[in-house]
Amino acid sequence: MAKSVTRVSKKSGLSPGTLVHVGEKKEDMVRITVIDYNEAGVEERRLERVEDSFAYRDKDTVTWLNVDGLHQVEVIEKIGAHYGLHPLVMEDILNTRQRPKIDEHEGYVVIILRMLTYVEKTKHIDDEQVSLVLGSNFVLSFQESEGDIFDPVRERIRNGKGRIRRMGADYLAYTLLDAVVDEYFPIMERLGDRMEVLEQELISDPTVTTLHEIYNLKRDLIALRKSVWPLREVTDRLERRESPLIKPDTAVFLRDVYDHTVQVIDTVEVHRELVSGMLDTYLSSLSNRMNEVMKVLTIIATIFIPLSFVAGLYGMNFVNMPELQNPWGYFMALGIMVALALTMVAFFRRKGWL
Amino acid sequence: MAKSVTRVSKKSGLSPGTLVHVGEKKEDMVRITVIDYNEAGVEERRLERVEDSFAYRDKDTVTWLNVDGLHQVEVIEKIGAHYGLHPLVMEDILNTRQRPKIDEHEGYVVIILRMLTYVEKTKHIDDEQVSLVLGSNFVLSFQESEGDIFDPVRERIRNGKGRIRRMGADYLAYTLLDAVVDEYFPIMERLGDRMEVLEQELISDPTVTTLHEIYNLKRDLIALRKSVWPLREVTDRLERRESPLIKPDTAVFLRDVYDHTVQVIDTVEVHRELVSGMLDTYLSSLSNRMNEVMKVLTIIATIFIPLSFVAGLYGMNFVNMPELQNPWGYFMALGIMVALALTMVAFFRRKGWL
Amino acid sequence: MAKSVTRVSKKSGLSPGTLVHVGEKKEDMVRITVIDYNEAGVEERRLERVEDSFAYRDKDTVTWLNVDGLHQVEVIEKIGAHYGLHPLVMEDILNTRQRPKIDEHEGYVVIILRMLTYVEKTKHIDDEQVSLVLGSNFVLSFQESEGDIFDPVRERIRNGKGRIRRMGADYLAYTLLDAVVDEYFPIMERLGDRMEVLEQELISDPTVTTLHEIYNLKRDLIALRKSVWPLREVTDRLERRESPLIKPDTAVFLRDVYDHTVQVIDTVEVHRELVSGMLDTYLSSLSNRMNEVMKVLTIIATIFIPLSFVAGLYGMNFVNMPELQNPWGYFMALGIMVALALTMVAFFRRKGWL
Amino acid sequence: MAKSVTRVSKKSGLSPGTLVHVGEKKEDMVRITVIDYNEAGVEERRLERVEDSFAYRDKDTVTWLNVDGLHQVEVIEKIGAHYGLHPLVMEDILNTRQRPKIDEHEGYVVIILRMLTYVEKTKHIDDEQVSLVLGSNFVLSFQESEGDIFDPVRERIRNGKGRIRRMGADYLAYTLLDAVVDEYFPIMERLGDRMEVLEQELISDPTVTTLHEIYNLKRDLIALRKSVWPLREVTDRLERRESPLIKPDTAVFLRDVYDHTVQVIDTVEVHRELVSGMLDTYLSSLSNRMNEVMKVLTIIATIFIPLSFVAGLYGMNFVNMPELQNPWGYFMALGIMVALALTMVAFFRRKGWL
């Protein structure tokens, strides 16, 4: 994620509102689907040409136009022109490095979100932009790539269960927002699992890998935080119903999304604090281990160095060394050595090192 | 507690208001009790069927319906339908991973709390959700499992001492809230005790266990903080009497609960700072001990290594080594050694290592 | 002080307003004194029975009722009943673990303060609760034990110097508050002295005791902060004259107390930062010292180990070792040793270790 | 950048509004260019004398007067006098150590910005002041040295593409502000690249250079932050259209600049946290490596010191040492040595050090 934080310089120097897609380029076609519904029925189509969607705009029904893939700038341009979006809004949709935000315009509200997915293989959090445009009777949604997080919403519209078919475009926008936020919880769980593994390692056997894991976790949490914090303001402003497009019935649901966002933020903060505690603990563990290593060296060296000296002493070749001639000399020397060794052991006992 | 922070993903993808109990599953029946009272008298019953409670709703008296256990979703559903609770409120009650909050609805107020209990055996803080619904003449309370913290409240209602029988449902809600918050103090005491033990260990003999204890304490405090901080806003909003359900007479009592909450938060923050001071102290202690170990090694090695060298010198087998033939050679060598050793000792004295 | 942060659980489970003295129990009698004055004169009495004070209430004069000792709950109860205090107020007065606060009630204002005294013997900060109740023409003050910090105030009332006799009960309350806050400055001085001693130790000779002193200082500052921070809000609210009991003439004096409180808080924060700097410095000092120890060991070992090897080499007993027969062999060996030693010394010189 | 934070003392003691250029002195001439345009056409000139620009002031068209170089105080003085700028404004323009700010005056708005450029050669961030004065139909811009960041703006005015020619002076000011802020993104990228290199080094082979690199990065980020944070307030206040000089059409563009600023701030904060995590990781890496070094020493020493002792023992010259006479003595001694060595190896295996 570290990489993603800075790559928007491709645009620097261009006139504002110049549409350039900032993000990964892809070759395949943009996929456009439209779902048009009211309490009575549902119509669902995959469109070949973006112009086919324009007819829905003036109908009474709620229209949800979903675009997967942003690399065909002309598609976005046509939609923007048809729905009267401000050039800067289209720029925000295409430049997929935005922080979450909400912008109110004459007749529509733009919500920029970050959709996170945990990629099991790389143990990495993938981070993609989802842009929602809420009008009086339509919702436009733009994703960088095809995803399935909106599938349950489609299902609910199709079979008409729950209140979704009875309510308006604002409720649909809420549902999509809710789907994005709900995806954060499994990611928190994964991070929680990684943290438990690390805590276990910290206690049993911390290695350099543990250190790099902790650092990576920290990095992920910092990036996550950057995505989640601004979301709080987004949901809060939506819930306070500043825009006439949000009806009172929907506000109570937005309050719920707000609560979820705060819960995610709380968890991120708790994880961040735990990770910082882990780093301290890791450093202390290392010192502890060093202490142990040093003690072993000190004990062995301190016991044998004096003994070796005594042995060296009586290995000297002076002609006149009375002890050497003494028949009990050797055994006395051994006795001195044992006494020395025992003294040292007693000393270490008293120090609590043995 | 680390575990509990993230497990709500079971619900992700469902329609809002879909009732699923998120939490531990249990087999035994849900226990429902009702206490109905006014200044004149008390009626207390344990109900077999939830429908038996519905008659109390329209009476003038104050009704307290307490539900222990949330695993029978249909029970909650019936109560919710009868008392006209919003689907999202029922979802919050069942999804027991909420952070403390207060939500005002048409005709009732919902208060979500975290009840903490210290489990002596595992030295662990157990964390359970308590939901209160306050209406004009009723209080609904939902607990995850049977607990006895509301027993003193029941007792007070039964024998009619104090002002509880004279006052309305808002006072009852206050009493329950107060009972939950009062439970935090013995937990703070336990943590305080653990901290004192750790401080003692830090001074006398810090080990790896001390380190892990400090980390665990830190983790507990982080989790605790997450439960207690939002409570401040809950009690503050209750006390500022934003809802017409809270009468002025009760507000002064809510101010008291607010004060208690702030006191708990203060204590948590103080503990957190102390724990972080402990970690620093621990690390410094380790360095101190390492210093001591190194000094012992250095003193012994530095005294004996030169002596051993002298001994080795006169252990050489050259044919022409004049000193060896000298009858006083041995004693001169011993003299040199003693002089060397004394020099070293003097050096360490001057350094302050001995 | 760590101990004091949590001991209020004795009360948990009781009905609110149940009067229990939470704090140290004492055997001796509660001491009650009354000073009644106006510009014309002063009457001062020590009361045997609390009821003797009740007559003063309805006089025009300013009455100051001071109670030293809170262990006779019935005394407080009687005073509370007579002056119409709310049960929760009496509870706050008796439960001496309150954080500083101000509560406005119908007809009187309650101010809870923490009085700090530095106990020279234990180098400990003692922390006691002082509660003031300000009414239109009376001030009640409650202390846990007899203290002499109010004596200068008494003296000023007696000899009628200054403006105290000319002004009302609000000015008396200010004077008492000022007396409590003024006591914080000598404590700050003591802490400042301890810090200077520690800074000196840090530079000259840091030991484990220094570490524990730093930790204790940190702990004292954390506890101090907890007592002083809320005081800021108390004095601020008093000064903003939210209560009609505070007259404009007194407000300017309260502003002065507010300034003093802010000054104390500033000093506490400065001390806290310095203490945290000390911990870092301490740790660095240890590392520095370890470096020095290690250098000594390394220099000695690195010089003598190769020399000892050479000596050992010519101590071998092979029959065919040409050097041994050489009459200059010994001196050549000595020469090699000197050369080796000089090389090592030169090496350490270049490294800057010698 | 550390240097730049403090050098404004040259002015201390002078009367306010005394014009002195605080910054690097240069010898070459100040370069003044004027671009005058409306929807119909553009006139662009390089001026020899500043007085040549004065005629444009009273025309209907939008006039952009750009000054590169501030060392000719009299030039600024003449412009200031002609456009009626307050002496303190001219002082701010010349004293190029200002923090970003916005000042509203009667009839014009002054915007002070910091323009950052990454100097590839020194791996340093260069920091220069850009001052904008926005009037009803003119924009004055002042740069310390000639730069090319405004060239794309000039190009857009010349060829009349986009909306710039159709809109007023406020839009021109926005465009210049946008050009400055857009320059921050490539700098963020460079820092991001340096961080990735450092993270790589941290994992593979951290050296002292890594440490100094981290510290330099930290220093750059601290300085960067100082330049960027106040910009947030500047753009926010501009966008909230407090000045009548900003028209509603331009406000939405200013909102965009605000969003960019917040994005830059976010990135700086993320980088700062990562850098602080790097320092911790670095320290832990060192401890890890020390552990490894110590283990090698301990293993070798602990295995061979006892063996050497045994060898020394049988190198003693006592006349009566029974083992020496034993024909199998040597081999028994060797056996003992092998056994000792194996014991040690087994011990280290169990410890997990081998």
Next chain:
Amino acid sequence: MAKSVTRVSKKSGLSPGTLVHVGEKKEDMVRITVIDYNEAGVEERRLERVEDSFAYRDKDTVTWLNVDGLHQVEVIEKIGAHYGLHPLVMEDILNTRQRPKIDEHEGYVVIILRMLTYVEKTKHIDDEQVSLVLGSNFVLSFQESEGDIFDPVRERIRNGKGRIRRMGADYLAYTLLDAVVDEYFPIMERLGDRMEVLEQELISDPTVTTLHEIYNLKRDLIALRKSVWPLREVTDRLERRESPLIKPDTAVFLRDVYDHTVQVIDTVEVHRELVSGMLDTYLSSLSNRMNEVMKVLTIIATIFIPLSFVAGLYGMNFVNMPELQNPWGYFMALGIMVALALTMVAFFRRKGWL
């Protein structure tokens, strides 16, 4: 500066408004000067008796009364009485340990400032209180000792350059305030220089002195911050023209002082962060150096200890040691030693330690 933070206890227990000079006592006379001016002319006098100044009060001109030295309490008392200052104001002027503040009173405004001077000799920041009292047509200024920072202001009044003679007392107060704040910049420069020296030392050769220097710098910055932060509020409140004594013309200048104050605060914060980064870097440098020391020891010991063992082995005196009799034994032993040494060197090469 650490010392200065706490010494106000001398006053504790006294009645409020009792005038005692808290600060260093001095023997020499208080110096009183008066400058009285309007656009037409200036009168400047040094007064022997304070009463001589009283006549100026009722003139139309602007009167600036400057008092150097506060140890003659009666002088301050007389001035206070004549100008109608509140007793607490006089107390604040005399008690020179105040934090910067602004107090508005009926008819005058009191501004307390801290004037800092860098004492080159002790490398210490000296900290003195300057009190300004601004009335409708007078400014009183009180300094602890004679200083020359107001000399440029006097000069400007004398020769009537600039706008000072044309404007009122509020502009004079601004000028004095500006003079005090301008003095902060050279101090910031000195600190910046010290920091650069330290950064250089950190890279080239960090010693214990470096550590103590860093700590001292940290301490200075903490004290500085305490003096500068409240100044922000002072200048902000002045600039927002809450008092009728500040005229609109002067407000724009006060805005300039506010900007300078914020700039100083920014610099202090930047320095603080850099210093904390230095401490971390220092600690890491130590660890780095320790690593280097340990490597030298380990390499030498690990190469020679096994060699010494081999030498010791063949120094044993067993009668039956076949190798000893072998005429090539010695050379084989040497060969083994060389092989061992080369192996070790190869091992360290692979580890990257050589």
